[in-house]
Amino acid sequence: MRRAGHIELALGPRQPGVPLQRWLYESLRAAILGGSLAPGARLPSTRDLAARANVSRGTVLGVFAQLEAEGYLTGAVGRGSFVTRELPERLTDGAPLRGVTPVPEPRMAPSIAPSIAPSIALSTRGRLLARSPFALDGRGAPARAFRASQPDLDAFPFELWTRIAARRARRTRRDLLGDGEALGYRPLREAIAAYVGVSRGIACTAAHVAILGSVQQAIDLAARLTLDPGDSAWVEDPGYAGARRVLEAAGARVRGVPVDAHGFDVDWAREHAPGARFAYVTAGRQAPLGPALSLERRLALLDWARGAGAVIVEDDYDSEYRFADPPLAALKSLDTAGHVIYCGTFSKLLFPALRIAYAIVPDALVDPFAAAWSLTARHVPLDPQSVLHAFIAEGHFGRHVRRMRVLYGERAAALEAAAQRHLAGLLHVPRLSAGLDAPAFFAPGTDDVEMARRAARAGLETRPLSFYAVERAAPPGLVLGFASIDRAAIEAGVAALARALEDPTAG
């Protein structure tokens, strides 16, 4: 029986931060897998090895126990430990397992030997899934001009939220530790049902409310529940890329429907893109162009859905922020036949890191929606839901929204005024009546991507309207977010934007 002598048993160098036991384990495993400790080879006694490796005998015993548990070693009391004979032949030729060497500092090591080419192909839908329009790296403070869809984080009553969170945490009953309801924390769902009833004319109960992490999840789930690959879906053109992309990834044949001053053109869609079974609309304020869907078209859209047995996802992403007029009743408030899934999110109303959104689901879809959400996600964490519930129930939510409506209205006015002073003839900012973002328009034929590049060189974040185009060219322009920065920043940003647009080399 071969004995593992000093020469053939090479212990690798110990990287800083790697515990002794782990280092010894990895060294021995590497020696076995690499072949320098052959199948059947006898290991040094624990005493010898402890002395040679300059570790305690207990450490060695622990490592042997581990390797035995994992099948690398077999032990016989009093006769020592041996490398398992049954290790597959190919283990000893080293090659396929180069890469298994003493592990350096975990956070520094790649999980794959770079020399080995990755060999996993994405599926067809995988290639579509892997196209997110969202920033993957997160976008924290400070706010910049003119980032879109950003609430003002400095205006959020953070200390108040924190106090509520601390109090809730102290009071949280233990059953808030267990598995929650798939559709969300019941008291929060009741508060949302009451809120959309009063503020949007939507008659529903807590049973119709689903708490999700994002509107994206609502669209993804609604699409997978009601569409099979190849079924077609209507989206607004230009329209919200997040909806279009997630529908494409779900296998839908996405058709862009033109938008005019009355919103989504339902008649055009019925005539030129027949056979759809799904529609995504921003009825309250079309993203990005801004018009509300007219009453006549709302009724026509609902008619279509009734006739087609189709689903309408109404993404009501910022109706809270109509500066002058009262909020419009939701399309969902006219949905007597139950074809509309209404979506809203608190991430835009309070703060993005909250990640709590909701869907008001028609009776026919409540149970399938709950089951599908449970299967693919389980549920949203309970603690943030309970804090949000307290924030709403104690009236802080309503107060905050009212305050932000005034604040954002002032900022919209500031943007309009600054645009008149600095952007006349360059970029037209229409009258702003609502929301966090403004569409702004160039003269026909302008390359808005190039213009957005110029703005970026001047340190300004804008999004070209062409980014929202689906099947047809969008009017050239930029989306300018004005809600998260103060009036001085808006004034300065508009002046800088004017310089940048006039002069390609600006900034």
Added chain:
Amino acid sequence: MRRAGHIELALGPRQPGVPLQRWLYESLRAAILGGSLAPGARLPSTRDLAARANVSRGTVLGVFAQLEAEGYLTGAVGRGSFVTRELPERLTDGAPLRGVTPVPEPRMAPSIAPSIAPSIALSTRGRLLARSPFALDGRGAPARAFRASQPDLDAFPFELWTRIAARRARRTRRDLLGDGEALGYRPLREAIAAYVGVSRGIACTAAHVAILGSVQQAIDLAARLTLDPGDSAWVEDPGYAGARRVLEAAGARVRGVPVDAHGFDVDWAREHAPGARFAYVTAGRQAPLGPALSLERRLALLDWARGAGAVIVEDDYDSEYRFADPPLAALKSLDTAGHVIYCGTFSKLLFPALRIAYAIVPDALVDPFAAAWSLTARHVPLDPQSVLHAFIAEGHFGRHVRRMRVLYGERAAALEAAAQRHLAGLLHVPRLSAGLDAPAFFAPGTDDVEMARRAARAGLETRPLSFYAVERAAPPGLVLGFASIDRAAIEAGVAALARALEDPTAG
């Protein structure tokens, strides 16, 4: 021009809790949609209406403004308000819009007139998505014998967690309010990379760690990214229903691969279910039967994945809880070619309502995974991630896991002992070496569903092994969760179980 006289303008009754303005708005809208206020009809003056409805004139003006904004009314200064002439004809025949009446208390009203049959068909995959194996109604305290996969919530250091949460909340920098990184809170990802490096032999960096809400989401995302509908996937048979169902819903052709004392039978799979491109395995401790995947089979499975360009999802759901032996190195620790997505969850280690899980993703899939997660979900809420990070970084996580390992080990021993006393000849509980649940076996031919029914009648929660069967019958038995109840409850539960199994009428 017709004038809306007292008779034809009927204001509906005001439900308790409905504000005056809302009641008046709904009444007028219903009158218009119902036809009692015809297109072109002139409304009473705001003064008359205020007097008749016994509300302030301001209220009436607000309601008129709302109806005008929504397109129901057109106004002419000094000439009063009129019902819009352009309302579609069919609006006035009432029928399709019966259901639009003054809205009663929101939380009491269904969102759909029950008289109208729902007409949304689920898609083929929708019918598969709508089959969740999880409880939809949540499962709070108190724990019961023998609920599976439940940590002991009473043993969780809840006050400590709460203090950390409060402290974190006070200290949280404002940039924790903004959009987070798609793959999760960076410090938490670093802590997890270090943890799996030391405890599982997985060499990875924070860049490979994806924070998700559940392992279900990791499986769903991995399947959609790498499989197209019809591609086949291997699961363990018997095996975890959550994985099988979500793979089926993703369109995979799911093949059940037999499990023996060495775990998932890779050779059988290669011979009898060729062409798979995906495998789901519980290598550390097979769910539900318990064996660890042998080293030889681990290497064979990795060989297969390399050759097939396939993905292996390793669900390491409870390796923290090996009572006697040190934790086994993960299959992922041998994954030199980068085909394994390793998943773990804190919801089982700490508390289910936390909903924080993680995946260690190979280099080739990191970017697609990040983009797909961002597109379909955005990211996990930041606050719970930062609290969990502090809980780990301050050493509380490691201490809690060690304490639970001892506690659950004692409970496993208590279950074994009680089973020997009460269940001999009825139900065989094998030696338990790890985990939160025990597989227990009946004599061949026993109907374990009927046995689970008997247990349920005695107030005992068990799950028949046949629940885990995929393509072939599973050995008849029950899964008994022992981790969330104390030894007395285990003893009492086993005694009650014995009575129930012996006597169908027990309980």
